[in-house]
Amino acid sequence: MSDCGNEESAMTVHDVSLNEPVGDRVAKTTCYMCACRCGINVHLRAGADGHEKIRYIEGNRDHPVNRGVLCAKGSAGIMQHYSPARLRAPLLRTGPRGSGEMKEISWDEALELAVSWMKPLRETDPKKLAFFTGRDQSQSLTAWWAQQFGTPNYAAHGGFCSVNMAAAGIYTIGGAFWEFGSPDWQRTKLFVIFGVAEDHDSNPIKMGLSALKARGARIVSVNPVRTGYSAIADDWFGIRPGTDGLLILSLVHELLRRRAVDLDSIT
Ligand code: SF4
Structure with a gap:
């Protein structure tokens, strides 16, 4: 390659900015794609509608748990927010159990339905309610809710x-x-x-x-x-x-x- 060619490619490399910020600001938080809570930097950018969207998630080098490392699951945390499969509203099953036939209902309808199921139990024997939650992020609150309802029969995924x-x-x-x-x-x-x-x-x-x-x-x-x-x-x-x-x-x-x-x- 001629000297001239080298100069040209050097200029090309020089012209490419490798450090363009991917967002307007970085929020520091912890990943919850599994329970160890690695430190993460979340790059956010405001869209045309003024709402911030997550652009990119990276490991936080200053965090003692992961020291900058992010696993594939952690990187995929962005899909927790933007996956097309994410639940956006309460779903009511319309077909037989397991059929997958559902329709979206409003929160008011969902709450009304829940009250119609649970009010008679609460008024008669609250212990008849067995309340089981998945790996949610707020088990202390769900346990507290079950206690207020009056049932000792509550559990969550963590139990097994x-x-x-x-x-x-x-x-x-x-x-x-x-x-x-x-x-x-x-x-x-x-x-x-x-x-x-x-x-x-x-x-x-x-x-x-x-x-x-x-x-x-x-x-x-x-x-x-x-x-x-x-x-x-x-x-x-x-x-x-x-x-x-x-x-x-x-x-x-x-x-x-x-x-x-x-x-x-x-x-
Ligand atoms: S980055 Fe990976 S190991 Fe760390 S909390 Fe997220 S999912 Fe777990």
Whole structure:
């Protein structure tokens, strides 16, 4: 290539601005596409109608949880706002259960309908209401609402997912994952992972596993599939799905049989 050509391409590169701001302002917040709450910078730009729209989400380098890393799920957080599939109004089922036949109704209609179902229960026996919510972001409020209604029969998704994990983690290692804390990545010598859902807490766990690897700590994975975290483990036990409880009980049995339990450390 001639010198002239080099000058030309240098000029072309020079003319391209690689740092155009993608929005008018940046809002700092935390991601809730899973429960670990990585720090994010949300770039917003006002549209012609004056309403701000999200243009781009990036990891916040100053946030201690993720230090700038954003996983694919976090990047897709923009779809929580703009997905065409997002619910915009209450839906009333019009066909048989499971048919997917629905129609949009107003909030007034929805509230009227809910009152017609629940008022008779409240006036007679509120405990007949069993109230179950999914992974919403406000379980303290939904629980409070159920208590005010008068039913003890309320639960949420966390009861068979994160809350058990949190309780077990807090009782055993003093913390769990997500907002419940984290293992002691700096001192752990042996890290055993049982069937991790890798789309959850992915940034902090990846950073923690890297710290373990860098220190030469041993990682053992128990998981039917050897992907992701299992692929970098020192030992992988590819058990049959659903047999993890049996494996744990057999380990407990063996420890007891050999009298190999360090009673001082667990009492
Ligand atoms: S790990 Fe991913 S989905 Fe979870 S909070 Fe962080 S960026 Fe969001």
